Amino acid sequence: MHATTESKSKAFIDGSRLITESCVRAGADVFIGYPITPANLLYLYASKRFPTMLAAPDEITTLQWMAGFATAGHVPVTATSFPGYALMVESINMAYMQELPMVIILVQRLGPATGTATCGAQGDLSVVYGTISGGFALPTLCISSIDDCWDLSAKAVETAIKLRTPVVLLTSKEMVMTLLSYDWSKLSEIKPAKVKTFDGKAPYLPYAYNDSLVPEFLSVTQKEHQVRITASTHDTKGILQNTSPEAIENTKRLQKKHEKHISDYTFFELDEQKDADTLIISYDITAQASREAVKQLRLQGKKVSFLAAKTLFPIPHEYIEIASRYSKVVIAEENLTGQLRLALFGMAGRKGVTGVNGIAKMISPIEIIEEVLRNE
């Protein structure tokens, strides 16, 4: 018999529990939900944990109520899957333009359409990438491990608050529903982020900005200053304009704002091995298979490096730099055509860049190992 290694306690939990708790500790205070598998555990935990929880009658209402709450100074969260996300798209654009903080947790499942509700997938990256009309970046963080459920969820809330923007927290079925033994004694402390509010005396211009490119917020609940919130093309006063230079400058600022602060929300895990010529890139649930593949490859004596992309959009320039150091890049993701591969290298691709892809089952470490060792 093996002696017990250490008489320690571990939790038997799922990722949804950590995500929910982390969001609340980071400053989110309202959850608005419409049920959908595999996001239902988040809905359940949120109903117990959030200071306020509302059950919406559909996903368009969900996003609109969230925007309403954000207008009144709250930080809302929802959780959905592709069918719900599709309904939310126009309203996410609205909140993006209005500059309202919120987090949309997108738990991926097998599509197209209703597909298979109880089967995981990584099929929504391209949809998220194209969410905002005009090619603007919608900040998107992606959970790649159980630790990320805690750390990254808080960062998603913090980013939404600091940049006054909707943020997508991307994940998938097995990441949020699998029960596992987890040592949570080392969970980092989370401090709530605060919305930066206007405290000046001068007239308040709702969309005026300084170097940070993030306008200061005032809630419609206060009576000192008039607030104008709008999703139409607008000037710094929040008044609708056709295409006046000031208004178009304001619209362009929405992209610049996200680029300017990207280092504050660039998260990735880089495990480089000296003299390796192969880099495995992955995200979400397949990052776990990739870590196992890396471990086994190294045991076999194959030198290999690994990048887990946690910030997906805007794409951190570091990813391109890191990838350029390797002659062989293998991108593993649970979809048919390689959506991260497309986002990183375009339709033209790059010599030496290949994918490990598949649907309806988790990609296994063996498949990744085979691709790394192909042609060797």
Place this chain on the structure above:
Amino acid sequence: MNNISFLTGSELPFCKGCGHATITQNTEKALQKMGIDLLDVILVTDIGCHGIVDKSFLTHTVHGLHGRSVALGGGIAAAISNPTKKVIVFVGDGGATIGMQHLIGAAHLGFDMTVVVHNNMLYGMTGGQPSEFTPCGFKTPTLPEGSNKAGYDLCELITAAGASHVQRVVGIGDYSDVLVNAFTAKGFSLVEVMEICPSYGVKSNPGMKLSKLVEDSGLIIKTFVSEKDKVYSKPVNPNPKSLISDKFEVTTKHTHNLSKPVSIMLSGSAGEGIQSAAEFLSKAAMIAGLNTTKKGSYPVTVGVGFSASEIIISPEQILYTGSPIPDVLVITSVDGLNYARAAAGKMKGGILLIDETLEAPTTGAQVIKVPFRERVGARNSAMYSIFWYLNHSNIFAMDALKDVFMGNKISEKVQIETMLKF
């Protein structure tokens, strides 16, 4: 009564003679009559000709999407839940119909807000196309032969949905008292203002009189409901408890014999305890000092068909939580057999424990037939199967599994001895 200006005073952004202008003016007058402060008013406007009036108001203004203003305003009203504030939503007949669910929902919940429907019986902003409220015979630029069906009665619908106050009015002259009644109602109120769009409605229907048109369409000018006072208030969780609690912790007490990971798949029928058996096995492994992961697979309707679970138990940290080919496959029913047939086919070694009434599938695993169902009945067959497996494999101390079983209320109904007869 106050004489605060609620409007900037600059020219309103409507065509000459547009009924929308009378709504703007009557709204200001009504707010003055109420004596409310400027910044206690939050005006939410939809997309449409009426919607661009936000720039003329000195109140807080919020401008969103076509058809969604009632939900957006509802969110604000729910968040504020403060009777000293007034949330007013301006929406057109186009916006009202594309977002009808939001009107019904807000009335049903009793959000504290007033919706003013600018019903000019067509889509103004996009060039005068008919809406669902276009009355029979009414012509529009894209429907020169006239509509061949009647609209439906919005006020009746919203009354039925549970609004506190609903009134229809013809949008001519001073109807500020109608608006005051709505603005001061508790909960959800709606005023449908009948008006005509000079640019498209009047041009397409020359000589038509608004009051006559309304009367001919069977829409009654009246108060449909008043002085109900169902008011929504924001739900506040009085005592939200942390989800991180030692209730979910398992402490190592026993020992194990594993030197490498083992993956186990339990496959059976819904309602026969597959998922709980898998959880028991995982927790027991933790008590024995092991790491574990447990995944579930089942159809969307969880009460019928197969139910399967994949468990990994490992002395090391588990990175990859999938198990494409199990080391151990346990099948307790026909549903389970059908679901796991493919997995069994992939097994080149390991063991397959299968209920003795079932025919073993093609597999490279060592097949052992066990009378799971006969010994303990269908309901407990999955639970029994993990006891049987643990006894057979001895991967960790049986005491660990006994602890989990005895700590659960199942032990009040099922004698542990029945689980320990092999």
